Amino acid sequence: MLSLSIILLLICIGLITYYFLQLRQHYQYFSRLHIPTPPFHFFFGHLKTLWNSTSFPRQFETWTKEYGKIYGVYQGTVPTFVVSDPDFLQEVFVKQFAAFSGRTNFFASAKIQNVFTSSDATWRRHRHVINPTFSAAKLKLMSPLINGCITNVMEKLVDHVTSDSEFNIYTYYKRMTMDVICRCAFGLDTDVQSNPNNMYFKKVEELFGARIRSTIFFKLLQVVPQVRTTIVKIFDSINNVRAFINIRLLPSVSKKQLHERPDMWLHNRLHSVIEQRQQTPTSRVDLLQLMLQVITNEQINDVVQDGSKTNYRLTREEIVSNIFIFMLAGYETTSTTLAFATYELARHPEVHRKLQAEIDQLPLATDDMSDDDMKKYPDYDIVAQMPYMDLFVSEVLRMYPIANQAIQRRASEDTIVQGIKIEKGTLVYADVYSIHYDQELWGPEDPKIFFPERHETKRHPMAYLPFGAGPRHCIGMRFALIEMKILLVRLLLEYSILPGEHLHNKLNIHEQPALAPEAVWVKLVKRSV
Ligand code: HEM
Numbered sequence: 272m273l274s275l276s277i278i279l280l281l282i283c284i285g286l287i288t289y290y291f292l293q294l295r296q297h298y299q300y301f302s303r304l305h306i307p308t309p310p311f312h313f314f315f316g317h318l319k320t321l322w323n324s325t326s327f328p329r330q331f332e333t334w335t336k337e338y339g340k341i342y343g344v345y346q347g348t349v350p351t352f353v354v355s356d357p358d359f360l361q362e363v364f365v366k367q368f369a370a371f372s373g374r375t376n377f378f379a380s381a382k383i384q385n386v387f388t389s390s391d392a393t394w395r396r397h398r399h400v401i402n403p404t405f406s407a408a409k410l411k412l413m414s415p416l417i418n419g420c421i422t423n424v425m426e427k428l429v430d431h432v433t434s435d436s437e438f439n440i441y442t443y444y445k446r447m448t449m450d451v452i453c454r455c456a457f458g459l460d461t462d463v464q465s466n467p468n469n470m471y472f473k474k475v476e477e478l479f480g481a482r483i484r485s486t487i488f489f490k491l492l493q494v495v496p497q498v499r500t501t502i503v504k505i506f507d508s509i510n511n512v513r514a515f516i517n518i519r520l521l522p523s524v525s526k527k528q529l530h531e532r533p534d535m536w537l538h539n540r541l542h543s544v545i546e547q548r549q550q551t552p553t554s555r556v557d558l559l560q561l562m563l564q565v566i567t568n569e570q571i572n573d574v575v576q577d578g579s580k581t582n583y584r585l586t587r588e589e590i591v592s593n594i595f596i597f598m599l600a601g602y603e604t605t606s607t608t609l610a611f612a613t614y615e616l617a618r619h620p621e622v623h624r625k626l627q628a629e630i631d632q633l634p635l636a637t638d639d640m641s642d643d644d645m646k647k648y649p650d651y652d653i654v655a656q657m658p659y660m661d662l663f664v665s666e667v668l669r670m671y672p673i674a675n676q677a678i679q680r681r682a683s684e685d686t687i688v689q690g691i692k693i694e695k696g697t698l699v700y701a702d703v704y705s706i707h708y709d710q711e712l713w714g715p716e717d718p719k720i721f722f723p724e725r726h727e728t729k730r731h732p733m734a735y736l737p738f739g740a741g742p743r744h745c746i747g748m749r750f751a752l753i754e755m756k757i758l759l760v761r762l763l764l765e766y767s768i769l770p771g772e773h774l775h776n777k778l779n780i781h782e783q784p785a786l787a788p789e790a791v792w793v794k795l796v797k798r799s800v
Pocket of ligand 1: 386387388398452596601602604605608673677678679738739740741747748750751
């Protein structure tokens with residue numbers, strides 16, 4: 272008996288020693304490569320410092336000042352290169368994309384993948400199906416749908432103009448962008464603008480407010496990625512039980528629902544979006560239609576795909592997962608950029624005047640004109656021809672790279688970049704703040720100053736990264752730009768934006784999970800053109 276206990280004790284000691292030796296080995300990764308590293312804690316790596324900072328990107332920016340354009344951090348044990356050298360990034364994001372086609376594998380354990388969370392062959396399959404969604408031809412067809420939602424927001428704004436009071440315009444942008452993405456991508460008339468209590472909208476909002484990164488659960492998964500799959504499975508099972516009770520059992524008995532995680536709530540309800548479309552088919556080829564054209568009930572094994580793109584299929588669960596990610600990405604990013612654009616317009620009367628001057632020159636009909644050549648609302652063709660608008664929006668996105676945390680790649684094989692050996696599984700993170708505010712890349716005007724004309728000068732191809740870079744750049748970029756520009760044209764054609772008294776003190780920019788202000792308080796004044 273005693274000898275058995277001793278054997279067990281020795282095995283335990285052996286395993287612990289082996290684990291610590293492994294950790295030690297992991298933590299020598301950067302020193303072996305002679306890459307500088309800020310001080311870190313055994314077991315946590317740099318996570319403790321990152322958790323205590325205002326945001327990961329801001330901490331990376333601070334470290335870049337001390338450790339240079341290429342340095343390393345350990346997220347738990349995962350080595351991460353933090354890079355603000357544009358040539359190095361070009362190599363990773365563009366030239367060697369085949370070796371860097373994924374992002375962090377944080378979601379790899381999730382049951383169902385989508386175009387954002389997947390990697391390698393699975394990602395190629397998703398992206399191939401979804402890519403045609405926002406072609407130029409499709410964007411042209413979407414302009415009336417976008418304009419319809421913008422007409423709704425313009426009607427809502429009238430109340431604030433007549434009452435001559437300052438108000439938080441960001442709230443209106445969020446509702447509008449949710450309606451736009453749902454209408455254009457899924458043919459869904461959510462009308463969140465008239466019904467802000469729409470449950471889909473509330474859950475998406477809840478998801479962004481959830482500060483998931485600060486939860487113990489999230490932190491544990493970061494430190495010990497090995498237990499990720501098991502823990503995620505346990506959480507998913509609990510949520511599935513809750514969903515079953517909420518959907519099947521409770522409705523007939525009680526209105527009170529058991530709490531489901533907002534992401535799980537959405538996943539569990541989005542099936543009805545598919546059913547709705549299958550019951551009422553449409554001739555429009557939107558994102559949902561493209562995905563339904565390739566739906567399959569069979570299991571897909573990407574490893575043994577024959578490589579023929581015509582065979583690319585999506586399962587029902589994958590379609591749901593893509594709807595989910597598009598609702599999220601399509602709504603938050605665009606409304607936040609519009610919020611920052613409005614903030615900058617309220618602060619810079621000169622920029623505001625120039626943009627209005629360009630808008631006033633557009634071939635748009637006013638109410639009393641009936642010229643057939645004139646369009647009532649700006650569309651794809653009109654907003655595509657606005658040089659100053661381009662400069663303005665680019666400067667907003669340079670100063671506020673809202674989704675910068677997504678701009679990272681994971682090595683799917685061992686490779687060498689600029690003479691540095693990068694092992695499979697290593698992350699490369701673009702330090703977008705350091706790049707977007709780099710005097711060498713963006714001078715001679717101080718990059719801290721809002722100056723749209725700086726974009727007239729040709730810059731390094733990797734100096735401007737708000738939508739990422741390479742084959743995996745933002746799939747909704749052109750859609751977002753058209754939507755934002757149409758909104759700005761119609762807003763500034765009718766109103767001038769003035770700063771509200773609370774503009775600065777209620778801005779409260781935060782960065783978890785994406786860069787966003789709390790509120791943008793402005794006044795709208797009717798123009799007398
Ligand atoms: C101003 C608005 C937007 C910004 C700043 C933005 C930014 C980004 C960034 C930085 C990425 C990561 C790119 C990379 O890793 O290289 C990304 C990916 C993505 N974005 Fe956007 N985005 C915006 C609007 C949209 C919209 C409107 C949609 C949907 C209609 C969308 C859908 C996506 C998707 C699905 C991905 C993942 C692409 C992939 O991994 O293949 N985004 N976005």
